[in-house]
Amino acid sequence: MRCLVTGASGFVGPHLVAHLQDLGDEVVATDRHTGLDINEPDSLRDVFASVRPEVIYHLAGDSDVGGSWNHPLDTFRANAEGTLNVLDAARASGVRRVISIGSADVYGKVLESELPITEQSELRPTSPYAASKVAADYLGLQAFLGYGLEVIRVRAFNHLGPGQSDRFVAPAIALRVATNEVTGGNVVPVGNLDARRDISDVRDVVRAYRLLAEFGTAGAVYNVCSGTAVRIGDLAEQLVTMASTPMALETDPALLRPVDIPVLCGDNSKLREDTGWEPKFPIDVTLADLMADCRSRVASASLG
Ligand code: A2R
Numbered sequence: 001m002r003c004l005v006t007g008a009s010g011f012v013g014p015h016l017v018a019h020l021q022d023l024g025d026e027v028v029a030t031d032r033h034t035g036l037d038i039n040e041p042d043s044l045r046d047v048f049a050s051v052r053p054e055v056i057y058h059l060a061g062d063s064d065v066g067g068s069w070n071h072p073l074d075t076f077r078a079n080a081e082g083t084l085n086v087l088d089a090a091r092a093s094g095v096r097r098v099i100s101i102g103s104a105d106v107y108g109k110v111l112e113s114e115l116p117i118t119e120q121s122e123l124r125p126t127s128p129y130a131a132s133k134v135a136a137d138y139l140g141l142q143a144f145l146g147y148g149l150e151v152i153r154v155r156a157f158n159h160l161g162p163g164q165s166d167r168f169v170a171p172a173i174a175l176r177v178a179t180n181e182v183t184g185g186n187v188v189p190v191g192n193l194d195a196r197r198d199i200s201d202v203r204d205v206v207r208a209y210r211l212l213a214e215f216g217t218a219g220a221v222y223n224v225c226s227g228t229a230v231r232i233g234d235l236a237e238q239l240v241t242m243a244s245t246p247m248a249l250e251t252d253p254a255l256l257r258p259v260d261i262p263v264l265c266g267d268n269s270k271l272r273e274d275t276g277w278e279p280k281f282p283i284d285v286t287l288a289d290l291m292a293d294c295r296s297r298v299a300s301a302s303l304g
Contacts, residue, residue: 001213002026004053006038006086007060011164012101016057016206023210028053031060038082041089048093055097055213058086061136064167065105065129072128079132080139087143087151097150099213100140104157104198104225104266105130115229116267119155119221137221144219152216154209157225157266160286161202162293170199170287173236174294177243182298186247188240191255193233196263200226201281211275225266226279235287242291 003020007013008029020027028051030036036047038060048056062068062078083100090098107117108124125131140151166172169191176188208224216222236249271277 001055002053003055003057004028004030004051005057005059006030006036009033010059012202012206013059014163015161015202016209019206019210038085039077041085044085044089045092048089048095052093053095055099056086056090056095057099057209058083059101065127068127068129075128076132080135083136084139087139087149091143091147091149097152097213099152099154099209100136101154101156102133102137103130104155104223106134106137106155110261110264112263115263116227116265117223118267119223119270141219150218152212153221154212155221155223156205157198157200157223159200159202159205160290162289169232170235170290171294173239174290175297177239177247177291178294178298180247181243181245182302184245187250188247189252189255190236190249191252191257193236194231194262196229196231198225198228198265199230200279201286204279204281208271208277211277215275217274222271223266223268224271225268227266227268229263229265230283238284238287239291242288
């Protein structure tokens with residue numbers, strides 16, 4: 001399959017590109033550094049017309065949920081307007097299918113009694129980021145219903161793995177553990193540990209994206225999630241247990257942000273039924289690989 005990936009230089013992009021190449025797909029990886037800005041419609045059309053991909057995996061966007069409160073318009077431009085540009089250019093260049101990567105944040109404020117979240121659950125976005133992803137999701141639906149473009153609207157729940165930014169809690173803790181191993185520190189500051197989240201390995205997530213490109217129903221929404229909720233405190237404790245020197249978690253009041261949604265858990269039956277997907281990476285393997293990645297990041301930072 002000849003395909004093009006937008007946002008290939010982010011966290012998920014390199015994992016997706018590696019997986020597609022492993023399967024023998026012909027992959028063109030794009031990002032702003034290669035000159036493809038999704039907010040520049042003309043350059044999108046030029047690149048799509050010259051590459052002529054059969055499938056586009058659209059990952060590019062502004063994924064900074066916290067930052068979206070400070071720059072909602074920039075977030076909207078990247079995620080909603082950027083997606084509209086990608087869909088328009090895809091249609092103009094005869095692309096067959098677009099896998100449009102959205103977020104489970106679109107479900108927003110969910111009550112525990114409403115779990116697990118299915119694709120039919122109500123959308124109640126709370127952050128500007130989530131609202132921008134609702135817009136992108138419906139632009140995908142419109143491109144399918146209005147123009148017949150085969151858009152798959154993915155709602156990805158939390159995912160973890162090597163290469164992830166320390167804006168996220170697990171890599172932040174793993175980096176602190178790896179730093180302590182070098183400096184002899186023995187404290188790992190943490191915030192709220194009681195929230196429970198549906199967390200997958202990023203390598204399972206990209207397997208789902210590829211399967212959706214092949215077997216997903218055009219126009220449909222798919223939750224990409226593990227189907228189980230893990231307590232953040234349990235993840236933190238597992239990471240500290242992997243440390244080669246003694247250290248302990250310690251609550252830092254500065255990191256204690258209010259958690260308005262105590263438990264999030266998705267239903268992945270549609271993904272499993274339509275594509276045969278099932279997760280392959282158990283959480284302890286994900287955490288061990290994340291830890292190894294953070295150790296090598298700390299080692300290269302101290303060399304530099
Ligand atoms: O910011 P850059 O230049 O390093 O590239 C990021 C890219 N990106 C853009 N690419 C083209 N035109 C733009 N205007 C533009 N704005 C951002 O999107 C980077 O390569 C990618 C986003 O990577 P991450 O922030 O690491 O997101 P991640 O975790 O890979 O998530 C992939 C997708 C995103 O749409 C999330 O919102 C969704 O999955 O959950």
